[in-house]
Amino acid sequence: MSRSHPAILEIDHLKKYYPIQKGFLRRTVGHVKAVDDIRLTIHEGETFGLVGESGCGKSTLGRCLIRAVEPSSGQVAFTDRSGERLNVLSLDNKKLKKLRQEMQMVFQDPFSSLNPRMTVFNIVAEPLVCNGIARGAELVRRVTDLVERVGLERSHLNRYPHAFSGGQRQRIGIARALATNPRFIVCDEAVSALDVSVQAQIINLLQDLQRSLGLSYLFISHDLSVIEHISHRVGVMYVGKMAEIGETEALFAKPLHPYTEALLLSKPAADPAKRKERYVLSGEVANPASPPSGCAFHPRCPYATERCKTDTPALVEVEPDRYSACHYAGELQLQGKRQS
Amino acid sequence: MATDESVLLEVRDLRTYFHLDEGIMKAVDGVSFELKRGRTLGIVGESGCGKSVTTLSILHLLPAFAKLEGDILLRLNKGERKGSVVNLAKLNPRGKEYQRIRGGEIAMIFQEPMKAFSPVHTIGNQITESIRLHRTRDKKQAREIATELLGSVGISNPAQRLNEYPHQLSGGMRQRAMIAMAISGLPSVLIADEPTTALDVTIQAQVLRLMNDLKAGHDMSVIFITHDLGVIAEMADDVAVMYAGKIVEYATVEKLFQAPAHPYTIALMNAMPSMNGRGERLASIEGSVPILMNLKPGCPFFSRCGHAVKGLCDRSEVGLTQVSPNHWVRCALANQTGQGAAI
Numbered sequence: 001m002s003r004s005h006p007a008i009l010e011i012d013h014l015k016k017y018y019p020i021q022k023g024f025l026r027r028t029v030g031h032v033k034a035v036d037d038i039r040l041t042i043h044e045g046e047t048f049g050l051v052g053e054s055g056c057g058k059s060t061l062g063r064c065l066i067r068a069v070e071p072s073s074g075q076v077a078f079t080d081r082s083g084e085r086l087n088v089l090s091l092d093n094k095k096l097k098k099l100r101q102e103m104q105m106v107f108q109d110p111f112s113s114l115n116p117r118m119t120v121f122n123i124v125a126e127p128l129v130c131n132g133i134a135r136g137a138e139l140v141r142r143v144t145d146l147v148e149r150v151g152l153e154r155s156h157l158n159r160y161p162h163a164f165s166g167g168q169r170q171r172i173g174i175a176r177a178l179a180t181n182p183r184f185i186v187c188d189e190a191v192s193a194l195d196v197s198v199q200a201q202i203i204n205l206l207q208d209l210q211r212s213l214g215l216s217y218l219f220i221s222h223d224l225s226v227i228e229h230i231s232h233r234v235g236v237m238y239v240g241k242m243a244e245i246g247e248t249e250a251l252f253a254k255p256l257h258p259y260t261e262a263l264l265l266s267k268p269a270a271d272p273a274k275r276k277e278r279y280v281l282s283g284e285v286a287n288p289a290s291p292p293s294g295c296a297f298h299p300r301c302p303y304a305t306e307r308c309k310t311d312t313p314a315l316v317e318v319e320p321d322r323y324s325a326c327h328y329a330g331e332l333q334l335q336g337k338r339q340s
Numbered sequence: 341m342a343t344d345e346s347v348l349l350e351v352r353d354l355r356t357y358f359h360l361d362e363g364i365m366k367a368v369d370g371v372s373f374e375l376k377r378g379r380t381l382g383i384v385g386e387s388g389c390g391k392s393v394t395t396l397s398i399l400h401l402l403p404a405f406a407k408l409e410g411d412i413l414l415r416l417n418k419g420e421r422k423g424s425v426v427n428l429a430k431l432n433p434r435g436k437e438y439q440r441i442r443g444g445e446i447a448m449i450f451q452e453p454m455k456a457f458s459p460v461h462t463i464g465n466q467i468t469e470s471i472r473l474h475r476t477r478d479k480k481q482a483r484e485i486a487t488e489l490l491g492s493v494g495i496s497n498p499a500q501r502l503n504e505y506p507h508q509l510s511g512g513m514r515q516r517a518m519i520a521m522a523i524s525g526l527p528s529v530l531i532a533d534e535p536t537t538a539l540d541v542t543i544q545a546q547v548l549r550l551m552n553d554l555k556a557g558h559d560m561s562v563i564f565i566t567h568d569l570g571v572i573a574e575m576a577d578d579v580a581v582m583y584a585g586k587i588v589e590y591a592t593v594e595k596l597f598q599a600p601a602h603p604y605t606i607a608l609m610n611a612m613p614s615m616n617g618r619g620e621r622l623a624s625i626e627g628s629v630p631i632l633m634n635l636k637p638g639c640p641f642f643s644r645c646g647h648a649v650k651g652l653c654d655r656s657e658v659g660l661t662q663v664s665p666n667h668w669v670r671c672a673l674a675n676q677t678g679q680g681a682a683i
Contacts, residue, residue, distance in 0.1 A: 053540035054511075165628045195386035195567065200611040200624030207621070222540065229613035229622070248618060266545040268570035270612060272593045275574060280549050281542045284510055300542075 005043040007079065008184055008216050009065065014038045014074035016060050020289060032289045034060040035071070036240035039315065042184070047210065047217040049231030049248065051224060051263070053285050057240040058220045062186040065218065066103045067096060078103065081183065101131055101180035108189035110169030114161040120147065120172055121157040127179040146175040150205060167198035174205065184216045191226060203230055224267050228252055228337075236260045239286045239296040242315050245323040253336040256324035258301045261334040295326070303332055347415065348561050349375040349398070349446075349529055354410035354429075356390075356397045365633050367393040367406075369585035373578075375529065380555065380562040382576025382593070384569060386608075388629050390585040391565045395531045399442050400433040417445055417528035444474040447527035451534040453514035457506040463490075464502030467521045474525035489520040493550060512543035519550065523558055530555070531563045536571065548574060569612060573597060578666075581605050584640035585632050590660070591667040601669040603645045639672065647673060 015038075017031040034057040042048045050058045063069040065076055067088060076088040080102055091099060107113035114123055124143045128134045134142050144154055150171040161169055170190065177185055187206065191199045207230065209215060221227050227234055227248075234251050236244045236259060244257040255261045265279035283300040286292055292299050298308040307327055315325040326332070356368040368390045375381050383391045397408055412428035419440070431438050450456040457466060464486055471482040483502070490498035493516040506514055515535060522530060532551065536544040548571070555562055564575050572579055572593065579596045581589040581604065589602040600606045609615055610623035627644045638654035639645070645653070653672050661674040 053542065167628060195629070196569075196608055196611045197386060197625035198628060200613070200622035201626070203613065204621050204624055207619070223613075224541070225612065225614035229616060229618055262542055266542045268545075268548070268568070268574040270570045270573045270597065270609070270614065272573045272576075272597055278545065278549065278574070280545045282546075284512055284543065285540060 005045055007041045008044045008046075009040075009042040009079075009218075010075075010077040011038055011040040011042075011065070012075040012077075014040075014061070014064060014076060015072045016057075016064055016069060017072045030289060033057075033240045033291065034288060035064060038074075038242055040235060040242070040245070042216055042218060044183075044216055045210070045214050046232045047219050047230050049227035049234040050218060050220045050237060051222065051227045051234060052237035053222060055239075055285060055288060056237040057288065058237050059188050061237070062105070062188050062218055062220050066100060066105060066186060068105070078184070097131070101127075101133075102182050103184045103186070104177040104180065104182040105186045105188065106170075106173050106177050106190045108192055110166050110173055110193065111161075113173055114169060116161055119158050119160055120152070123161070123172060124175045124179055127176060131180055133180065142179070146178055147172075149178070149209075150175045151201075165198070166194055167201055170194065170202050171205065174202075174209070178209070178213075182215070184218070186218045186220070188220045189222070190219070192221060192223060199226070206230070224263060236263065239288050239291050241296065241325060242323070243297065243325050245315070247321055250322060255334045255336060256318050256322055256329045256332075257326045258303050258332065258334065259297050261336075262300070264337045265335060303328060345415075346376045347374045348377050348417070349415070350411075350413040351394075351398065352411040352413070354394065354397060354412065355408070356393050356402065357407050357409075358403075359405045359407060360633075363633050365631075366585050366635070367632060368397060369632075370410075371580075371582075371585075371587055373580055373587065373590065375561050375563060377528075377561055378555075378559065379577040380564055380575055382572040382579045383563065383565045383582060384567065384572050384579060385582035386567060386629055388632070389582040390632070391582050392533055394582070395448070395533060395563060395565060398428065398531065399446060399448060400428065400431075400438065402433075414441065414445060414529075418526075440474075443470055443522075443525040443527065445527055446529040446531060447522040447525055448531040448533065449515075449518050449522050449535045451537050453511075453518040454506060456518060457514070459506055462503050462505055463509070463517050467502070467517070467524055470521055470524045486520075486524070489524055490517065493517070493520045493554070494546070495520070512539055512546065515539060515547055516550065519547075519554070523554060523560070526558070528560060529563065530560045531565070533565045534567070535564075537566065537568070544571075551575070569609060570614075581608075584630055584635070586640065586670060587660070587668075588641070588670045589668070595664070595667045599664075599667075601663050601667065601674060602671050603647050603673075604641050607644075607646070639670075649673065 014035055016035040017033055019028040020030045022029045038061060052058045060069060064071040078086050078088050080086055121143055124146055125139055128139055128142060152171055191202050219230055231248045234248050235242055238259050243259045262281040266281060281300055286296050294310045295308045295313050298304040313325045313327045315323050318324050318329040352372050354368055354371045358365040358367055371394055385391045396402055398412055408429060410429055413425050414428055415425050416422055467486040468482040471485050476482055486502060487498045490501055495501050495513060495516055536547050566572060576593045579591060579593050580587045583604050589605045600609060607625045611625060616622050625644050630640055637656060639658045642648050642653045658670050658672045660668040660670050662668050663674055
């Protein structure tokens with residue numbers, strides 16, 4: 001999947017710093033480094049899973065890519081339908097609007113991401129109307145198609161969001177994202193608010209759509225088992241930085257960063273016989289406003305040495321297609337996922 | 341229960357109905373279980389299955405339009421009547437006796453400590469309030485106990501933390517403070533309602549370990565509510581799987597994971613992404629959880645069940661069948677051989 005397919009999105013040294021202002025004069029006294037120097041390539045037809053704990057910057061990264069949040073610096077190159085490579089961050093508003101037809105987003109909370117005063121028809125039609133893609137009978141036809149494609153019925157079109165369950169609302173959100181015929185979708189915790197049985201329906205839907213429409217996803221989640229299931233490649237974020245990137249299977253079987261190992265082993269295995277092997281990482285997620293010196297993970301890392309306190313490790317290719325930001329990436333023997 | 345000393349809490353045919361304008365919502369419909377000393381009972385189910393209402397009914401923290409029927413038998417663990425059994429369902433929910441039981445005999449931890457704590461009182465004030473209600477009237481002594489408790493749940497610098505407000509603590513620390521408050525009245529039963537759902541996975545592991553340590557150290561029994569089967573496997577001794585206000589399967593944790601027998605339990609396990617190969621289609625359960633109003637007769641899982649038999653499952657109410665020792669299933673297709681619905 002990785003290198004054989006052309007890149008759709010290339011991210012280079014992307015940063016998003018939020019200033020911390022204090023005092024009467026609102027002087028900037030520091031920065032929250034929400035996204036700190038991220039390099040990443042997403043390929044056509046690929047699902048790139050982004051995993052990390054709350055506050056690690058994964059949502060900010062996703063929003064920076066479609067410029068829902070304005071990044072501080074860096075480069076984002078998007079290859080559009082015609083094969084032209086566009087610099088997303090330097091586009092003017094008109095071109096950006098056109099580009100956003102190809103880049104869409106599905107949000108976490110299906111209750112707050114749909115306008116309660118609009119009918120399903122109006123919600124799904126809005127992107128088509130705004131972009132002047134369709135109107136009249138054509139609009140009705142396209143909206144009906146979209147709604148049926150995500151597993152809802154024609155009779156649902158005139159209802160309001162409150163009449164639907166969480167899973168159905170998420171389907172409406174997906175239909176809206178698909179309206180402009182995008183090629184790349186940021187799914188920001190798109191299944192996290194759903195119950196397991198409904199979550200499985202939505203994951204299946206996203207995978208079916210990917211196959212039939214050739215979509216690329218940036219799939220953001222804190223849930224490791226969802227990430228493992230849906231992603232071709234995975235990036236693990238910790239306090240604004242990428243800790244590890246690799247192909248899903250390899251990364252889950254043999255992590256190259258101690259933080260990835262900690263995530264994999266902290267997750268309870270659905271097997272009562274595995275109870276004794278519980279692994280508990282000490283400490284809390286570092287504060288992105290004042291991250292620890294050196295490697296941000298060093299205060300919690302069981303393998304940390306003096307060097308980790310001062311030297312910030314760079315993300316380097318340790319093995320083919322495996323990147324890790326740990327000084328000891330190749331040397332440590334880290335445990336993979338607990339089998340269940 | 342009067343004879344079996346090891347049973348601390350027994351719930352018998354609990355029915356909590358909400359009388360709404362639209363009709364009667366049967367949030368909890370005939371739930372029975374027992375909690376033994378030193379054990380953890382896990383209640384698992386999807387949102388709206390009645391797992392939270394079940395535990396709120398035990399403490400009678402219900403709105404005025406809720407009507408509660410059935411028996412909730414609690415063996416008192418302290419006071420003059422230690423060892424005797426009271427029926428909480430018959431007690432006045434606003435009475436002194438109930439007040440003593442809430443926090444003193446049965447305590448509760450909620451999912452979102454930010455909502456469960458008062459935002460305008462310090463952590464210290466809120467914990468000492470509970471200590472002064474249940475343990476000592478002396479202010480200074482209560483504060484000492486509170487400091488010690490905060491330290492015991494792994495909060496660093498506890499004396500200073502007592503003076504802080506809930507918003508000044510991180511999510512994990514807040515949940516620890518909530519646990520400290522819950523155990524401050526030395527309860528014999530601790531109810532934890534999705535205590536780690538809002539926490540990150542590494543913090544969740546810390547809190548789960550803390551709860552197990554405290555359970556052993558304080559000789560408590562725990563009712564643990566969650567939607568996460570992984571957490572159930574990690575924490576519970578016995579498990580009740582709930583669906584549409586009813587317990588559909590009740591077993592020891594080993595049995596439940598080795599030989600799940602109810603089609604809903606099996607479907608729930610199969611829907612977990614970790615149970616499926618990468619990229620494969622997940623075995624989802626079609627449809628959604630029914631609204632607990634004006635339910636049709638028969639099994640509530642009928643419309644979503646892959647094994648449902650027309651004319652059998654949708655006729656009359658399905659009772660619990662014992663399929664093996666310590667393993668009950670509410671399925672019309674369950675037979676006595678332990679194979680459940682022969683799946």
